[in-house]
Amino acid sequence: MKRRHRSDFLSSRRALIGANSLVLLTGMSLLPHEGAYAAKLASKDTNKTRHAAPTRAAARPANNKPTLKPSTESITVSQQRLSPAAAASRQLDTVPGGVSVINSKEVLRSRNLTNADILAFQPGVFAQSSGGGDGLRLSIRGSGIQTGTNYFRSGILMMFDGLPVTTPAGTPYELFETLGIQYTEVLRGANAFDYGGVQLGGAINYVTPTGYTADHYQARVEAGSFNYNKQQISSGAVIGKSDYYISITKSYRGGYQAQTAASSFGVNANYGYRFNDNVSTRLFFRYRQTQNGYPGYLTRDQIETNPKQAQALYATLHGHRIQPGSKFYGDMTTIRIDDKSKLELGFDYQDAPIDIQNTATAQRWGYKTVAGVVRYSRNDKLWGHKSETLFGVDTYTDLEAWQTNRSRTTTGIYAKIPFGTVLRHSDYGGTDNYFHIRNNFELFHNFWLAAAGALDFVQRSMDVAYPTTSSVSTSGLGFTPRGGFRYVISPHVSIYGNVSRSFQPPNDWQLLSGALYTSGPAQGLNASGVKLDNQTATTYEAGTRGEWKNNRWSVSYYYSDVRNELLTVMTPLSQLYGATTYSNASPTTHQGVEASLETDLIKWSGGKLGLRQSYTWQDFHFKHDAVFGRNALPGIPAHFYQGEIRLDLKNGLYANFNTQVSSKVSGSYDDTYFAPSYHIFNTTIGYDWPHKHRQVFLSFNNLANTHYASIVVPGYIAAGKQLAAFQPGDGFGVFAGVSAGFN
Structure with missing residues (x-):
């Protein structure tokens, strides 16, 4: 040798x-x-x-x-x-608050239809899909709980590989394909501070594979009930100092409910280059086009008797939504200055055109945004104690943002108006800028203090240019401090606590919530905007995570005192014109418990039997509202539980039986109208070839064919009436998949 x-x-x-x-x-x-x-x-x-x-x-x-x-x-x-996921989990363990990492190897053991599949079993995260579409009902700690499924996401910083996807308009959801993800970081509340996530809900960071971790060739196919099929091919490799990864996906779903057919095509790619041991860069590209039917909302009785029907209004109008081709370009460059410090420089550009054909008017949107991040981190010893410091700048800005409404029916008030007539045009603008610094200091062995602060500067504007003119602009400057501690009692057990502020501006398009046109072709549409205040909150959190014997746990309790909470309400008129109204609420309270537990019940030489559980308690209510008193905020369950018994054999065979349980959900602000509680059961059996990247699975979902409302978008006052405010979850379905990777 x-x-x-x-x-x-x-x-x-x-x-x-x-x-x-x-x-x-x-x-x-x-x-x-x-x-x-x-x-x-x-x-x-x-x-x-x-x-x-x-x-x-x-x-x-x-x-x-x-x-x-x-x-x-x-x-x-x-x-x-x-592994990359384990390294990310180890790093997040230094955060004094509720965080978790989702390894996609676990998620890929069954169906991957929407991001609700990825985000399952995450305490504090409420992610529900209706009709198999991409527009989830997504909330963490009550963020955006009133926002429906046909809107940009609110209250959570969403990222790809540490680069922000969230813009002043919120988060466009069509780029979030479930396949082609290596792992996902979930940082609840102010625990997302290092990413510049100062919103109430925190942050979710989707991390893609690279040429260093992906199979050289890989293919996956899923198919099942409701005419569902999904295909993926991908490739990754290392070539000298370069590496690449590319994933191409295509899907179609006929739908359980009428008028929920959905199709998509997407590309997810990245290219990395290492200039030397200290400097590397990675380019990212995503493209995805989607089309989703829109069934509207049903009443409680309609879901109980026939959840497959669509709301009459949207069935008549053949409601659907098209994302003709959204694009995301990004780059992240890392410069390791020395053994103690590094610099990260990131940039991304998005182009998200939208064509919404849901209501009596067609809405065409154009959003082009740019974002940049700078993060400098270093480790030192101060007075003989370990010190970890991070300084960051995160900025996102609208380059072009507009909306045009056109008539798409020749009945009612549009009977004498030519089809496609321009009814209203409006322009939007906004910029978010966050300057933040954080220090973790080991006061004594295994006891860490965290101190942080962010300066927040945001601007929003809205201009109606046709048929009349009106404009509104706002700006705000905020300071969001954070302090906490983390004590590692033993190598496997830690406790933590923190106090933090959060800061959340409205989405730019939410400003168009003023008076309505009362006559003319634009009748029923908003004619002007309103000034919305930035939502702020002070949150107290305490918890523990660790492992003991055969148990691994994470438990957090939080209490948030919220001011100017951004709420929305849906009325029959707003449904007709797609003009949902937004406003600031009187003081509200958000509190809850987020708990997860994984237990190895039995272990033997040939495998193990385990139990994993996730429980979320959420209490969101007004403090002393002039109209609603101390009513609970509608739209989300107070109790939400997911549990799963898992069998994993060393020969590659695996199986699970799981359940999802939800308490009843209020469908109106007066708390007189509720979606019933429910529990559904699912099971999966599969085989994962040992030491080979090959897998097959068969899943049975909603075994009892339960009729239930998975999503609630509340109305204002029910007053004893049944409001069309619910969207049903899928009935019984069977799904199968096969995946094969080669190197």
């Missing part, structure tokens, strides 16, 4: 320790693609070291006693390498 030169050995050892074990040795965080690179590099360098080590002659001093050589150390370090 050829003797390896000392400089080569030291170079390999330095790369191995620097890239793969940085979290363990210095506490510095890795970017998603750095973690992927580290895992692959560690694997390669470990093999080299193990072959090279026996050829290194042990140097002996004069006393003839052997001296231990660095090769032994390099083998020891390589054994500590973590």
